[in-house]
Every structure is written in structure tokens, then in C-alpha cells.
Amino acid sequence: MRQHDTLFIGGDWVAPxxxxxxxxxxxxxxxxVxxxxxGTPADMDRAVAAARQAFDxxxxxRMTMAERAAVVGRLAEIYAARQSEMAEIITLEMGSPITFxxxxxxxxxxxxxxxxxxxGRTFPVEEERPGTFGPVTVRREPVGVVAAVVPWNVPQFVIMIKxxxxxxxxxxxxxxxxxETPLDSYLLAEMVKEAGIPDGVVNIVAAGREAGEHLVSHPGVDKVAFTGSTAAGRRIAAICGEQLKRCTLELGGKSAAIILDDCDLPxxxxxxxIASLMNNGQACVAQTRILxxxxxxDEVVDAVATMVRGMPVGDPADPATGIGPLVAKxxxxxxxxxxxxGIDEGAKPVVGGLDRPYxxxxxxxPTVFAGATNEMRIAREEIFGPVLAVxxxxxxxxxxxxxxxxxxGLAGTVWTADTEHGMDIARQVRAGTYGVNLxxxxxxSPFGGFKSSGLGRELGPEGLSAYLEYKSIARLG
Known part of the structure; x- marks a missing residue:
């Protein structure tokens, strides 16, 4: 059993x-396992104090962005050497198939x-613009102390995106x-320490909802970066709004895969x-509405049903497993x-249903519903499991x-033999990320969603800009 009795705060392992x-x-x-x-609110206070001191x-x-990028590059090298261990830990703690x-x-x-x-080696920190009485320097500076609140489904992905x-x-x-998934963060903390990131820059405290809300509400935090449910996102947005605190929210999804008539189904x-059932269906971007x-x-229903039947359900540590267990009871x-x-609404499960595999x-x-309509709850609400509605x-x-x-409006796909026509469809769907035949x-590239799927964007240059404030400095002559 993997057991830890300390928290990573201020660059050291400290007692809770x-x-x-x-x-x-x-x-x-x-x-x-x-x-x-x-973690308690007192632990969060200590972590924020360490981050505040490290920032202030x-x-x-005060390092150049290129200098910080070099340190992040060292962290990447350390991470590369231990990614197999990281994959095993995530499979152990949350049931993701080991192949995924x-x-x-x-x-x-x-x-x-x-x-x-x-x-970071080439990103422009300052630029000159013409002004009325002289040049203006537009400078980008770090936003400050960040609270990153992450979910259990893709824990390292969501930590690293922030x-x-x-x-x-x-x-x-x-x-x-x-x-549900604190173990992988301990391995990450070991890597952070080995990379030589200064004390207090990265602090990691696993905790439940009460301590999480305390962290989000903390006056020492300048920005909140959250991934999780839309309901929790609304609560965080309200807190940040009251405090005029910056926030990035990546929330739920109910994405549609549009299969055009010219699609080669096999x-x-x-x-x-992968797009529909990755991570046992526990993915905010999962394409769970098949149009x-x-x-x-009928041909599409048969093809989707055959696809699902061909994904073995079983031990997530077995490389042959296609779909493992869900994270919790x-x-x-x-x-x-x-x-x-779905059954009560009149949809028919052509694969799966209520019988448990084990x-x-x-x-x-894993369940595929035929006879579904877009008005049904199984088509409108995020299920977060291996359930598809055609x-x-x-x-x-x-x-x-x-x-x-x-x-x-988080994600979506279109499946067609004509890629350019697929691009025309993609431009019409209000989703933050989209794919043509994948x-x-x-x-x-920026990642995030429209409507109730959140606020702001992560990844790409846009994701870096989300952690920067803009300062304009005008001068005479």
C-alpha cells in the first residue's frame, strides 16, 4: 500500500x-491501496502563505521567462524518466485502463x-507600441498566487494544464x-523538488470540499484555475466574482459526434x-451523443454496438482491457x-444495460442506447460513464x-469522407474544441468551452496568457 503522512508545502514535506x-x-x-x-483549512493557510512569500x-x-522555462524543461526531463510509474499509479487509484x-x-x-x-524561451514579455507623446511599453507580468483545484478523472493532465x-x-x-486521486501528486512533488524549483513555488495539499472552498476563498490567492462539474464551477465563479479574483473554469460537456452519410463506418x-469511451467514459470531452x-x-447503431462489444471490460491493469471500473461506488x-x-424514457439498450459485469x-x-432523442435526459445531462445515445x-x-x-459546448466531432466539408460542419457547431475524423x-491550441462548459481557455499561448497581467508603461520622449 502506498502511504504518505506529510504534505508538500514550502518545498518540504511537512506534518499536516x-x-x-x-x-x-x-x-x-x-x-x-x-x-x-x-488537508485542512489550516494546511491551506500554510500553503498559501508559502506561495505568497515565494511570489512576493x-x-x-524575478527570473526571466526564459530562465523559468529552462527549469520547467528540467522538470520535463525528470517526468519523462518516470512517466511509466505515473501511469501505473493513476491506473491503481482511479481505474483508468493501463493502455490509456x-x-x-x-x-x-x-x-x-x-x-x-x-x-517560454521565445514568448514576448514586453513590446513597444506608439503612443501620443512617446512610446508605450506593454509588459506581461505574472498574475500572482494561483489555486489549482483539480478533479480525479485525468489528474495529472488537469494539474499540468495549469x-x-x-x-x-x-x-x-x-x-x-x-x-479520490492524491497518489500521483506525491510523485509529482518528488519531481518538482528534484528539478530545483524554488521553495514555495509549488505546494500540493490533497483535501476535500471544505478545505478546497477555503483555498478558493483565501484572500492571498490571486487566481483560481478549476476543472470539474458545472455546479461547482458556478460556486467558484460566485466566490471569485465577489472578490474580483481571476478565474479559469473548465467544466462539463455533452458532446456530439456527427456521422455523415459518406462516412466509412468501419x-x-x-x-x-477513443473519442466516446476514453477513460471508461469519464471524460468531459467524451462524444456521448452519436448523431x-x-x-x-440502423447501420450506425449496429456499428457502434459492435465497437462497444469489442472493448473488453475488466482489470484496468490488464493491457487487454478496453473499459475498466468507474472511480467510486x-x-x-x-x-x-x-x-x-434512459430505459424509462423509452430508449432501448442494444448493448449493456443494468446487469453488472462483475x-x-x-x-x-458499457451501454449503447438506440431510439434516443435529444430531449431525453440521457442526451442532455453529463453522465460521466460508458453510456452512449445514438x-x-x-x-x-x-x-x-x-x-x-x-x-x-466543450467538444465535438464530425465523421466524413470529405475533410473540407467536415471543416464546414465544424465551423457551425458551438464548441471550444472540435475534430474532423478524430x-x-x-x-x-486553446482548450475550453462555450456556454456552461466554462470560462477562459487553457493550453497554447492563450493558456500562458491566462496567467499573465498586462501593464502599459507610457513615457515622454
Whole structure:
């Protein structure tokens, strides 16, 4: 069992203020596989104080961006050497299939470190503009102390989408991992220390909701970066609004995959399986609404059903597993409740349903609903599990209308033999990220959503700018 009895604050391993602990339970065996301290508001106070001192008095914000980028580059080298260990830990704590952890859970955070290390070497910190009485210097400066509150589904990805640009920008940060997945953050803390990042620049305190809200509300925090549910995002936005505190919110999704009539279904299904069911369906960008024309509706339902049947359900540590367990019993119950709702609404499960694959572990049967409409709850609400609804459309204009008829706007895809026509469809769907015949999140491009999917953008130069304030300095002559 992986056991830790300290927190990472001020560049050191320190005893927690309280005596509470967090048990990390394997979603596969339902056995305790790890234990860490449960951070308290007092621990958050200490972490913010360390970050505040490191920002106000320490060397990190006063280094050049290129110097900070070099340190982030060292962190990337250390991360690269330990990414296999990182993948194994994430699979252990939250049930992500090991192949997905090796393909995405660990490599994508490494790619973000490498991207921002490179971007920071050349990113313009100052630029000259003409003014009325003389030149104006437009300067970019770090926003300050950042609170990063992250979920359990892709823990390192979501930490790094915040940590890498914040570090290059010159910010200091307090990371609050989710209580379901704290183990990976301890490995990250070891890497941060080895990379020589100054004390207090990175602080990590795993905790629950009370301590998390205390961190978000802390007057010593200048910006909140949050990924999680839309409900929690609204609460954080209200707190930040009251305090006029900057925030970036990446929230829920209910994305649509539009399958056009010219799509080659067998070749598309391999990519769609990743886009729709990655990480056991526990992904905010998952394409869980499959839109098919009435001309090919039955054919698409059969193809999607065959795809899902071909993804073995089982032990997430087994490389043959396509879909593993959900992160917690409450998540298992939530997804099963939605399957019941879909049946009650009149949709038909052609794969899966309410029968559990195993008596032990938080598994649900991957489920494909036919006969679904976009008005059903299974088509409108984020389920966060391996449940897909195949919805018919009349023509392409109707497909775009259905894709846009949702409170969310995070992601989407279109599947077609004509890539240029696919681009035309992509331009009509109100989503922050989109794919034509695939779905990818690119380090170099902004990631975020429209509507209830959040505020602001992460990744790319835009993600770095989110951690910078603009200052204009005018001078005479």
C-alpha cells in the first residue's frame, strides 16, 4: 500500500495540521491501496502563505521567462524518466485502463511541460507600441498566487494544464488534488523538488470540499484555475466574482459526434471508440451523443454496438482491457441510475444495460442506447460513464441544430469522407474544441468551452496568457 503522512508545502514535506486521512480505494478490488493526510483549512493557510512569500519575496517571479522555462524543461526531463510509474499509479487509484494511462494519462502532461518549456524561451514579455507623446511599453507580468483545484478523472493532465503555464509565467501555485486521486501528486512533488524549483513555488495539499472552498476563498490567492462539474464551477465563479479574483473554469460537456452519410463506418469506429469511451467514459470531452441520419441509422447503431462489444471490460491493469471500473461506488450508482432513466424514457439498450459485469469492483456495463432523442435526459445531462445515445437526424442542418441544442459546448466531432466539408460542419457547431475524423487535445491550441462548459481557455499561448497581467508603461520622449 502506498502511504504518505506529510504534505508538500514550502518545498518540504511537512506534518499536516489535522489527524484526518484519505483512504485511496481501488475501483477494481474495492480495497484500500493508499492513504494520505486529509488537508485542512489550516494546511491551506500554510500553503498559501508559502506561495505568497515565494511570489512576493522569492526569486521565481524575478527570473526571466526564459530562465523559468529552462527549469520547467528540467522538470520535463525528470517526468519523462518516470512517466511509466505515473501511469501505473493513476491506473491503481482511479481505474483508468493501463493502455490509456500509458497513451494519455502520463504522456500528455509530459507534452505540456515540453511545450511550455519551449514556448517560454521565445514568448514576448514586453513590446513597444506608439503612443501620443512617446512610446508605450506593454509588459506581461505574472498574475500572482494561483489555486489549482483539480478533479480525479485525468489528474495529472488537469494539474499540468495549469501548472506548466503558471510556472513559465512566474506564478506560484497551490494544487488541491481530488481526494479520490492524491497518489500521483506525491510523485509529482518528488519531481518538482528534484528539478530545483524554488521553495514555495509549488505546494500540493490533497483535501476535500471544505478545505478546497477555503483555498478558493483565501484572500492571498490571486487566481483560481478549476476543472470539474458545472455546479461547482458556478460556486467558484460566485466566490471569485465577489472578490474580483481571476478565474479559469473548465467544466462539463455533452458532446456530439456527427456521422455523415459518406462516412466509412468501419474505419471511423476505431477513432470514435477513443473519442466516446476514453477513460471508461469519464471524460468531459467524451462524444456521448452519436448523431446518425435516418438513412443510415440502423447501420450506425449496429456499428457502434459492435465497437462497444469489442472493448473488453475488466482489470484496468490488464493491457487487454478496453473499459475498466468507474472511480467510486457513487459514480457507479450515478451511471446505473442514468441507464434506468434512459430505459424509462423509452430508449432501448442494444448493448449493456443494468446487469453488472462483475460482483466486485465499481463496474457498469458499457451501454449503447438506440431510439434516443435529444430531449431525453440521457442526451442532455453529463453522465460521466460508458453510456452512449445514438440520435437520428433528418439532414445536415438538423444534425448541426441537435449538436448545438445543449447547455454545454466543450467538444465535438464530425465523421466524413470529405475533410473540407467536415471543416464546414465544424465551423457551425458551438464548441471550444472540435475534430474532423478524430478528437485530439493539442498542447499548442486553446482548450475550453462555450456556454456552461466554462470560462477562459487553457493550453497554447492563450493558456500562458491566462496567467499573465498586462501593464502599459507610457513615457515622454
Amino acid at each position: 495540521a489535522g489527524t484526518g486521512t484519505i483512504d485511496v480505494v481501488s475501483p477494481h478490488t474495492e480495497e484500500v 493508499g492513504r494520505v493526510p486529509d 519575496q522569492g526569486p521565481w517571479p 494511462s500509458q497513451m494519455a494519462q502520463a504522456p500528455q502532461p509530459l507534452g505540456m511541460l515540453q511545450y511550455y518549456a519551449e514556448l 501548472l506548466a503555464p503558471a510556472l513559465v509565467a512566474g506564478c506560484t501555485i497551490v494544487v488541491k488534488p481530488a481526494p 474505419s471511423a469506429m476505431g477513432f470514435l471508440s 446518425a441520419s435516418r438513412n443510415r441509422y 457513487r459514480q457507479q450508482e450515478r451511471v446505473q441510475d442514468y441507464i434506468r432513466i 460482483d466486485r469492483g465499481w463496474y457498469v456495463a 440520435i437520428p437526424y433528418e439532414d445536415e442542418a438538423d444534425a448541426v441544430r441537435i449538436a448545438n441544442d445543449n447547455d454545454y 478528437y485530439m487535445i493539442e498542447s499548442s
